[in-house]
Amino acid sequence: MTSVIERLRGDGPKFSIEFFPPRDAADEAVLWKAIRELEPYDPAYMSITYGAGGSSRDGTIRSIARVATETTLVPMAHLTAVNHSVAELRNVIGWYASVGVRNILALRGDPPGDVYGDWIPHPEGLTYAEELVQLVRSLGDFCVGVSASTYGHPRSADLETDTKYLVRKLRAGADFAIAQLFHDAEDFLRLRDRVAATGCDVPVLPGVMPLTTMRTLQTTIKLSGAPAPRKLLDRLEPLADDPKAFRAAGIDVITELCEKLIAEGVPNLHFYTFNRSKATREVIARLGLVPARA
Ligand code: FAD
Numbered sequence: 001m002t003s004v005i006e007r008l009r010g011d012g013p014k015f016s017i018e019f020f021p022p023r024d025a026a027d028e029a030v031l032w033k034a035i036r037e038l039e040p041y042d043p044a045y046m047s048i049t050y051g052a053g054g055s056s057r058d059g060t061i062r063s064i065a066r067v068a069t070e071t072t073l074v075p076m077a078h079l080t081a082v083n084h085s086v087a088e089l090r091n092v093i094g095w096y097a098s099v100g101v102r103n104i105l106a107l108r109g110d111p112p113g114d115v116y117g118d119w120i121p122h123p124e125g126l127t128y129a130e131e132l133v134q135l136v137r138s139l140g141d142f143c144v145g146v147s148a149s150t151y152g153h154p155r156s157a158d159l160e161t162d163t164k165y166l167v168r169k170l171r172a173g174a175d176f177a178i179a180q181l182f183h184d185a186e187d188f189l190r191l192r193d194r195v196a197a198t199g200c201d202v203p204v205l206p207g208v209m210p211l212t213t214m215r216t217l218q219t220t221i222k223l224s225g226a227p228a229p230r231k232l233l234d235r236l237e238p239l240a241d242d243p244k245a246f247r248a249a250g251i252d253v254i255t256e257l258c259e260k261l262i263a264e265g266v267p268n269l270h271f272y273t274f275n276r277s278k279a280t281r282e283v284i285a286r287l288g289l290v291p292a293r294a
Contacts, residue, residue, distance in 0.1 A: 002074050003143035004103045005175040007044040008203060013262045014044040015269045015289055016205070017280060021048055021059030030275055031063065037277040039071055040294040041284055044268055047076040047105060052083070052112035061092070065099040076145065077101050080109025081132050085124035089132065093139050105145040105178070106132040116154060130169040137173040146174045148204055150182040150191050151226040163194045170195070170202040177204045178270050181224040183232050185260040192266070206261055209272040210279035211250030214240045251279060255286045262287065 008014070017038055022028035035046065046067060048060050060077060067075040077096050081089065096104060108129040111117040121127045126135070129146055136142050146169050149162060156162035170177060177195075182188050188206045195204055209220050217236060221228045232253065239246040258269050269287075271280045284290055 001068075001100050001102045003175075004045045004074060004076055004145060005143050007074055008176060008205075008268050010044075013267055013269070013287075013289060015041075015271055015280075015284055015287075016044045016046065017271050017273050018047045018049065018207075019063075019273055019275050021051060021056050021063055022275075023055070023059065027275070028063075034273060034275050034277040035067065035071065035073070038273070038280065039073055040291075041281065041289075042291045042294070043073065045074040045076050045103060047078060047103075050078040050080050050107070050109075052080075052109070057092075061095060064096070064101050068100040074103065075101050076103035076105055076143075078105040078107060079132065079136075080107045081121070081126040081129070082109035082112060083122055083125075085122050086126065086135065087124070089126070089135060090139065093136055093142075097140060097142075102141065103143045103145070104136050105147070106136050106174070107147055108132070119155075128165075128169070130165070130172045133169060133172045133174050143175050144173060146170065146177050148177040148179045148191060148195075149225065150179050150187050151224065154225050159194065163198065167195060167198045167200045170200055174202060176202060179204055179207050181207050181209055181220045181272070182226070183220065183224065183228050183257075185257055185264065187226070188261065188266075189264055203267070205268045205270045206266060207270050207272060208254060208258060208283075209274070210254050210283055211236065212247045212279050213243065213250075214246060216274075217250070247279075251282055251286075255283050258283060258287055 022031045048064050050060050064075050064077045067073055106129055126132055133144050136144050148166055152159045152162035192204050211217050239249055273280050
């Protein structure tokens, strides 16, 4: 099975795609429509997030197994330490391996229900993503990714501390990191430069989400953990009551953001798809990243 890092090391700019697990049969149909529509675009890899509870976790496990066995895509499963003992984490990792999933995004995760509430580790579990990286590495030949925060994790005291722990996590055995959302390419480039300045050469990929509605804009602002630039709001907010014009301008904004990243030598763009393919396909096409066979 090809690893994510092998795919990222190839020539030219590439993109990857992220989905979340389906909750029911209708969700599953939507997810698989998007997966099948993006498959011919030959993304570097695809990933499925890992939720806080039973049915959502089952959805990740079931879906990633199906991707590994029924598609040509390189699958990466997310895994969090939330509410898991080390024994349970070992089981999930072993299960991923048994269905041919050798790429894992190792995350600490957030307390269920209240992302900013107190983090309480499982009594027989792990406290930081760094420990999960070490656990996955100790269990076999896995390619391991981690998360990075463009503006610093909300729990970090400052950017310096945030960078220190991010680099520790990378040096614990991560092959690459994926950054949380941002709205200004410069902000991501500063994160990339902070990591590089420590002498760490692990690739950091930007997380990008096509802005198709006012709601997606609000979601990206919330997830990024930073206010949106005034320039962006001035461009999109006046279109709030004109969905068609908003979508067109939102796709322009994200295409321009990606163009700037590519021009700055960023080799892979990670798209949060929200289980839809159309907007991602549009941006990819405008960036000229569509392979001939698609
Ligand atoms: P950590 O790296 O452990 O960091 C958490 C905090 O602890 C930070 O403030 C960090 O600076 C600090 N810290 C780290 N190590 C140490 C140390 N050794 N000593 C002291 N302090 C330390 N969440 C999900 O629930 N499921 C998903 O599938 C999911 N996918 C994601 C995908 C991406 C690309 C991104 C960017 C985020 C994703 N998240 C997901 C969200 C993620 O779980 C949260 O950001 C969570 O709050 C932190 O997880 P982490 O792995 O970054 O934690």
